Amino acid sequence: MPVLMQLAELEDLEIQLLLEGVNRYYGFDFRSYSSALIKRQIRDLIQTDKLPNISRLQEKILHERAYMERFLLNLSANRTGMFHDPSFYLAFRTQVVPLLRTYPSVRIWYAGCMTGEEVYAMAILLWEEGIYPRCRIYATDINESALAQARTGVFTLGRTQEYALLYQQAGGEQLLSEYYTVRNNSAIVHSFLKENLVFAAHNLVTDASFNEFNVILCRNVLTFLNSELQAKIHQLFHDSLGRFGILGLGQQESLKFSPYQQCYELFDPQAQLYRRIA
Numbered sequence: 001m002p003v004l005m006q007l008a009e010l011e012d013l014e015i016q017l018l019l020e021g022v023n024r025y026y027g028f029d030f031r032s033y034s035s036a037l038i039k040r041q042i043r044d045l046i047q048t049d050k051l052p053n054i055s056r057l058q059e060k061i062l063h064e065r066a067y068m069e070r071f072l073l074n075l076s077a078n079r080t081g082m083f084h085d086p087s088f089y090l091a092f093r094t095q096v097v098p099l100l101r102t103y104p105s106v107r108i109w110y111a112g113c114m115t116g117e118e119v120y121a122m123a124i125l126l127w128e129e130g131i132y133p134r135c136r137i138y139a140t141d142i143n144e145s146a147l148a149q150a151r152t153g154v155f156t157l158g159r160t161q162e163y164a165l166l167y168q169q170a171g172g173e174q175l176l177s178e179y180y181t182v183r184n185n186s187a188i189v190h191s192f193l194k195e196n197l198v199f200a201a202h203n204l205v206t207d208a209s210f211n212e213f214n215v216i217l218c219r220n221v222l223t224f225l226n227s228e229l230q231a232k233i234h235q236l237f238h239d240s241l242g243r244f245g246i247l248g249l250g251q252q253e254s255l256k257f258s259p260y261q262q263c264y265e266l267f268d269p270q271a272q273l274y275r276r277i278a
Contacts, residue, residue, distance in 0.1 A: 014054035015042060021062055022071075028142060029205060030075060032229050041074045069145040073114075080114050080220075082121040082155075082163040082176075085251060088219070089125055089170035091271035096246050097129045100214065106135040109213045109240065111204060112221035113139035116150025120179075121167075122217070123193045128173045132196060138211065140202035151199050153189035155180075160187050204233045209240040216241050220250035227257075234260045238276070247274040 015038060016031075023029045030038065042054060051057050060067045083089050100106050113119050119139040126132040141147055164176040180187040202210070204221070216237050222230050237247060238260050247255075247264065249272040255261045264274040 011039075011054065014058070015039065018042070018054055018058040018061070021058055022068070025062055026068060027206070028072065028203065032226050033075070034226060037075070041071075045071065045074060066145075069143060072143040073146055080117050081159060081166070082117045083166035083170045083172075084118060084121075085219075086166045086169035086171075088248070088251075088271045089121065091268045091273060092122075092248070093125055093129065093171045095268050095271070096215065096273065097126075097131065099246070100131055100135075101129075103214060104134065106131065106215070107211060107213045108135060108137045108215040108217065109211070110137055110139040111202070111216065111218040111237075113141050113146075113150060113199070114143070115146045115155075116153070116199070117155060117163075118217075118219070119150065119197060119199075120153065120189050120193055121170075123197060124167075124172075124176075124179055125170070127193065136196050136198065138198045138200065138213075140200050142201065142203045144201060147199050147201060153194055155187045155189075157182060157185045157187050204236060205229055209236055211240065212242050213240055213245060214242055215246045215248070217248040218250075219248060220253070222253050223250060231259050234258050238263055241276050243276060245276050247276065248272065249274070 015035075019029075019031045019038070023031060042057065045051070046054065046057055049057075049060075051060070061071050062068075108122070110119050110122065116139060119137060123132060123137060126135050139150065141150075160176065160180075167176040179193065180189045182188075204218075218233070218237065222233060225233070234255070241247060246267060249255075251272060253272060255264055255274060263276055263278045265277050267273040267275040
């Protein structure tokens with residue numbers, strides 16, 4: 001057998017053992033995740049930390065909880081930020097908010113919230129539209145470290161210029177700087193934006209529905225999962241979304257070929273917003 005083929009088989013075996021260990025010790029099951037994503041993230045960690053092999057990585061993950069948190073963060077959705085993909089927020093502002101105005105109260109689930117930048121962006125949007133006081137946003141992720149960061153509402157000051165531009169493109173009505181204060185090279189969001197936010201740990205693959213929602217947002221998470229896991233999560237979302245509720249996905253995601261495709265109508269094709277009809 002050629003040497004390169006042997007090395008590839010050994011790498012696959014080590015990855016299988018690593019994921020099995022993570023599942024049995026921590027309860028996170030990544031065994032059905034996209035193999036390309038898993039390999040890329042593992043190789044990046046090994047190269048960054050100058051580890052000799054995957055077995056050494058497995059040892060660190062199983063013996064150092066902080067390293068496990070880092071591993072989870074790497075496996076989370078791709079790069080995030082306030083008003084990331086401003087066309088989505090603009091569509092939400094113009095298409096979805098008018099529907100939400102008709103509800104006495106609004107429950108929104110932001111699934112896979114990572115470190116919370118997009119959650120606070122949604123809070124700002126709802127505040128500007130005058131409906132935030134009667135909204136409750138439940139923001140969840142599997143990564144406790146990311147959630148701890150999200151709860152602080154503290155972000156890197158260096159990215160605020162980028163966020164300010166995206167905010168304007170998303171239909172922002174003020175200056176983004178009106179929503180945070182600056183301290184020690186950090187941007188700290190104002191406390192009123194936290195009042196209706198609930199951050200909590202939730203595993204989309206293994207945990208059950210916990211409420212009925214008017215809106216569910218899960219953006220740039222499903223694209224990294226195989227079709228089996230995507231179907232499982234779509235069942236969870238269908239069970240959690242009220243009739244005529246809105247589901248928001250990422251630009252590269254859709255309900256095509258999903259078992260629940262017929263349960264939705266395309267509400268806004270550019271923003272990947274769907275309305276549950278069955």
